[in-house]
Amino acid sequence: MNASSKFAGFTVGLAAVFALALGAGAAFGPEVPAPADTHDTSTHDAGPGSITDAPVAEQTPGGLMVTDSGYTLALDTAQVPAGANVPLRFRILDADGQPVTRYVDSHDKQLHLIAVRRDLTGYQHVHPVLDAAGTWSVPLDLTRAGAYRVFADFTPDGGDGVTLGADLQVAGAYDPQTLPPVAAxxxxxxxxxxxxxxxxxxxxxxxxxxxxxxxxxxxxxxxxxxxxxxxxxxxxxxxxxxxxxxxxxxxxxxxxxxxxxxxxxxxxxxxxxxxxxxxxxxxxxxxxxxxxxxxxxxxxxxxxxxxxxxxxxxx
Structure with missing residues (x-):
């Protein structure tokens, strides 16, 4: 075989190898370096008791929802007459709609009920009584008519603490008050x-x-x-x-x-x-x-x- 024939054979072989390489690249795609980890851990909890410098603007207060974490605050009635000793009855329902009957003490009580008028007057912190069927009851001083917010703060047995809120309308003449100024x-x-x-x-x-x-x-x-x-x-x-x-x-x-x-x-x-x-x-x-x-x-x-x-x- 002369030199020209040998060179021609080498060229054909090289072309074939190059074509195979192109085919493999089309089938599997180009190799791209993995991007650097850009996950921001600056707001992760740094451990018990730690406080980050960044404000936690997305933190949501409790009591804004009547249903949360699988529990619902169900008032027997959302409208009551004004009076000095008005009975309030309610239940805490689980995700299946059944009354919760087992609670864990928190701050020495199974459930804390906060009632306050929406202008932030008439504040009351009371502790209702639970019956065997899962109904809570407590009298409230509702001599001042208006729209109230009722908060139930509790920890169900086997669960985490929850605060639920519901509106309570007290019939009568409403005299809304302005928020008192900041005072020392x-x-x-x-x-x-x-x-x-x-x-x-x-x-x-x-x-x-x-x-x-x-x-x-x-x-x-x-x-x-x-x-x-x-x-x-x-x-x-x-x-x-x-x-x-x-x-x-x-x-x-x-x-x-x-x-x-x-x-x-x-x-x-x-x-x-x-x-x-x-x-x-x-x-x-x-x-x-x-x-x-x-x-x-x-x-x-x-x-x-x-x-x-x-x-x-x-x-």
């Missing part, structure tokens, strides 16, 4: 309660509420619901219900029985919130109420005069 102190039944702290949206903000009577700090507060104070916070715009946790508890060897009670409040958004502090002294539970604005500069001046509070809150 309030007076209830001769007790002056002062508030120290600011709310930063999306972060656990420390709020200290201190109790005094006759100008003297109260240092012998009595435990109520497993703590020296119980705090409920509601977002004024939609009555979103916030779970507020006290710092410490009676008998832990660290937490003093007054005058200050520390809480950590995580607000999901900027705006006005109404805070309701229940505290017990001399065997009587009283409620101090405050308006606080989340996202407000700590340098903003609060009205100096304490906000007077009416007596007669239910517990």
């Amino acid at each position: 102190a309030t007076v209830v039944d001769g007790y002056t309660v002062t508030l120290d702290g600011t709310l930063t949206p999306g972060q656990a903000s420390k709020v200290t509420l201190s109790v005094a009577r006759g100008g003297q700090p109260v240092t012998d507060l009595q435990p109520y619901l497993g703590a020296y104070g119980h705090l409920v916070a509601l977002r004024a715009a939609d009555l979103g219900y916030l779970h507020v946790h006290p710092d410490g508890h009676p008998g832990d060897g660290v937490t003093a029985p007054g005058p200050g009670i520390d809480f950590y409040v995580t607000t999901p958004s900027a705006g006005d919130y109404r805070l309701f502090l229940d505290f017990q002294h001399d065997g009587v539970v009283r409620t101090a109420e405050f308006t606080l604005t989340a996202g407000q500069s700590s340098g903003a001046a609060a009205p100096p005069a304490p906000e007077p509070m009416p007596a007669g809150h239910g517990h």
